[in-house]
Amino acid sequence: MLRLRFSTLILFLLPALIVLGIVVTLSVFAMNEYVQQKERNQKIVEQTVEDLQKTIGFIESVGQQYSRLNDLLIATNKGQLSHAEAYLIHSKMVDKLSVTESQLINVKKQLTLLNELDIPLDTWQKTFNNFKNFSLMASDMVVIDPRTSKNYIDAAQAEYFKFVDESNTLSKLLTKYTNETYELSNQKLEESLNSIYLLGISGLIFALIVAIISASKLSSYLQIILVSLRELAAFKQEVPKLDAIKKMVKHTRGELKHLGTAVLKFKQTLELNKQEEARIFKLAFFDDLTQLPNMQSLKKDLQQHLTNAQNHQLNGILIKLNINRFKVFNNALGYDFGDRILVEVTERLKNFASENSQLYRGSSDEFFILIDPLEIEEDALQSLLQETITQIKNLFSSPFEIDNESLMLSCNQGLIAFPTDLQNSPTEIIRDAMIALHNSKELGSNQAVIFESQLSKQITDSFELQKDLEKAISDNSLEFYLQSQIHSKESLPRAEALIRWNHPQRGWIRPDIFIKLAEQSHLIIEIDKWMLSQVCQFIAEQKTLGKELHISVNISGHHFSHPNFIEHIQTIFAQTKVDPTLLTLELTENVFLNDFGAVVSKMQHLKAFGVRFSIDDFGTGYSSLSYLKRLPMDEIKIDRAFIKNITHDKEDQTLVKAVFEMAKTFNLEVVAEGVETAAQEATLKSLGNPIIQGFLYAKPIEHSQWLAELDT
Structure with a gap:
């Protein structure tokens, strides 16, 4: 955190520091220039002073030469000097004037560098040269001809005075130049200092401005971060884009x-x-396959609709739909094909759903349609229910084209208008729609039932009856009956075992009623096991008495598909010590649609024990020659629906004849059940060689009574 703060501070100050650094660098550079300028100015002043001093010294030297020349003339006139002394002085003057001339040349060169001065150096040098020449001529002639020498000395004096005048002018100019140079140097130094001060102040101001701008920029960035965090913390529906x-x-x-x-x-x-x-x-809340709202969504929406309906005296409608034969298609054509069916059905049902209704996916092949509550009279409500039933049926009136397969589908409907009372809950409404759907299935395919209160009572009764059935199985109070099967070419007694239930309070319960209840729960497996145990025990007991009987037993598809089915059968065989060759297991065609390979495997396993197999209700299910060819079957049973009108219905006769021919092809026996008249028997025998089962020869009777009649 400290690193973050320090880094952020550096980031904040960096522009100002950069500007400040530049200002300091420029200030140092300016100060260095100031010092160098000062040194240069100082050198110029010093050089000018030095030049002035040299010039003054040179002028003094010239003056000394002039004084010596004048002294030489006076001494000569007075006879104080010999010729030798005079020439010696002359020689020294020559040397001295030569040195002085060299000094003049040097001074002139130095002064020439001062371009700013308008100095007549040539004139100044010329007066000196004239003075030098006249002085040399005077010193040379002073001993020989003092008068002539005097003239030269006067000429030298005149030139000396000119030289002095020129030198004075030069001195004044040098003095003036020195003063000006000094003043200019001080002025430049002052200007340099002022520039440094101005640069420093400007730099500080600029750095402050940059710092303020940087702070403002940093503040805006921090503000953006804070606002973004605030938006992220406060969002509810959609995450801000930032x-x-x-x-x-x-x-x-x-x-x-x-x-x-x-x-x-x-x-x-x-x-x-x-x-x-x-x-x-x-x-x-949504189904992954159809993308429809699921049961959780239905319960939530239904609760809102129910509350609205109860508070405002409105009526809503819930419809539960179930696709007929979906399991058959799903098993026969594959789960992917089944999914395609569900998707296509969804698209059809969406044509019904509107702004006032919503479509939902239930479990497996079930759908729900929830119609919004509306204010409607009872008669109009009933008309709306019937109209809804018709509209949904019409949705399935045309075939479904799926993967080059043309399918005619239908659905059963269970409808309920809610609320029925103030205690309704979503679960109760869904349950009542399910009850109505269940009752529609009892009426057949493509049927619809509107829920009424008595339907709920029927469900309650069914539940109670189911509990009584479970108790009857555990109490061993069920009974098995036998109905004879007449074979014209076989002497071995044959019969089909049928279960019966004499309820202690309700009396005899029809098999189709309690078998259907058992099919809806695990009880069907317990009934199968109970029935098979009774029959095997009966066969084994009679064989020990010297009587061989061949009995057929119906096996539920639920039980046959159970993973432990073979184990159940083998356990019963071991417990009863029955001869399996005297037993036929009857299976319906729908059994073969689940896992055909597993079905064949189980049948072959039991065939190894000698068990025979029969296809029950042949022709009413998904009949196929391909599975007849592969299944280890021994007989087929023609359903009573084809026997009922066989005496006058040509189509039934044709179908039954085809069954006989097919059975002959696959070497199968044919059992005709539901034969009640001699005319039916005669027609059957004209078409083939059937085993007759029906009221024509025998009704189902209690197994002990059947055995007694067999003895007579």
Whole structure:
């Protein structure tokens, strides 16, 4: 955190520090220039003074030469000097004037460098040269001809005075130049100092401005971050886009970029969480295959509709639909094909659903339609229910084209208008729609039932009856009956075992009623096991008495598909010590549609024990020559529906004849059940060689009574 704060502070001050650094660098450079300028000015002043001093010294030297020349003349006139002394002095003057001339040349060169001065150096040099020449001529002639020498000395004096005048002018100019140079130097130094001060103040002001701008920019960035965090913390429906912070991250570096990136990562995390919530919500409230709302959505919406209907005296409608024969198609053509059926049915049903209704997916092949509550009279409500039934049936009137298969589908409907009373709940309404659907199935395919209160009573009665059935199985109070099967070419007694139940309070319960109840629960397996045990025990007991009987027993498809079916059969065989060759197991065609390979495997396993197999109710299910060819069957039973009108219905005769021919092809026996008249028997025998079962020869009777009649 300290690193973050320090880095952010550095980031904030960096522009100002850069500007300040530039200002300091420029100030140092300016100060260095100031010092160098001062040194240069000082050198110029010193050089000028030195030149002035040299000039003055040179003038003094010339003056000394002039004085010596004058002294030489006086001494000569007075006779104080010999010729030798005079020439010696002359020689020294020559040397001295030569040195002085060299000094003049040097001074002139130095002064020539001062371009700013308009100095007549040539004139000055000329007067000196004239003075030198006249002085040399005077010193040379002083001993020989003092008068002539005097003339030269006067000429030299005149030139000396000119030289002095020129020298004075030069001195004044040098003095003036020195003063001006000094003043100019001080002025430049002062200007340099002022420039340094101005540069420093300007730099500080500029650095302050940059710092303020940077602070403002940093503040705006921090404001963007804070606003973005506030938006992320406050969002409810959709995660904010945060375009500002995206732009900030793109144009910044360092900690600000890291902060912005962290905020965007936080946003991304929220988006992922939102997506995950949406996915979980979809899984919880929508069906993955059809994309329809599921049962959880139905319960939630139904609760709202129910509350609305109860509070405002409105009536809503819930419809439960079930696709007929879906399991057959699903098993025969594959689960993928079954899914396609569900999707196509969904599209059809969407044509019914409107703004006032909603379609839902239930379990497996079930759908729900919820119609919004509306204010409607009872008669109009009943008309609306009937109209709804018709509209839904019409949706299935045309075939479904799926993967080059043309299928005619239908559905059963269970409808309920709600609320029925103030104690309704969504679960109760769904249950009542299910009750109505269940009752529609009892009426057949493509039927619809509107829920009424007595239907609920029927369900309650069925539940109570189911509990009594479970008790009857455990108490061993069921009974098995036998109905003889007459074979014209076989002497071995044959019969089909049929179960009966004499309820202690309700009396005899029809088999179709309690068998259907048992099929809806696990009880059918217990009934199968009980019945098979009774029959095997009966066969085994009679064989020990020297009587061989061949008995057929119906096996439920639920039981046959149970993983432990073979184990159940083998246990009963072991317990009863029955001869399996005297037993026929009757299976309906729908059994072969589940897992055909497993069905064949189980049948072959039991065939190894000698068990015979029969296809019950042949022709009413998904009949196929392909499975007849592969199944280890021994007989087929023609359903009573084809026997009832066989004496006058040509189509039934044709179908039955085809069954006989097919059975002959596969070497199968044929049992005709439900034969009640001699005319039916005669027609059957004209078509083939059937085993007759029906009221024509025998009704189902209690097994002990059947045995007694067999003896007589």
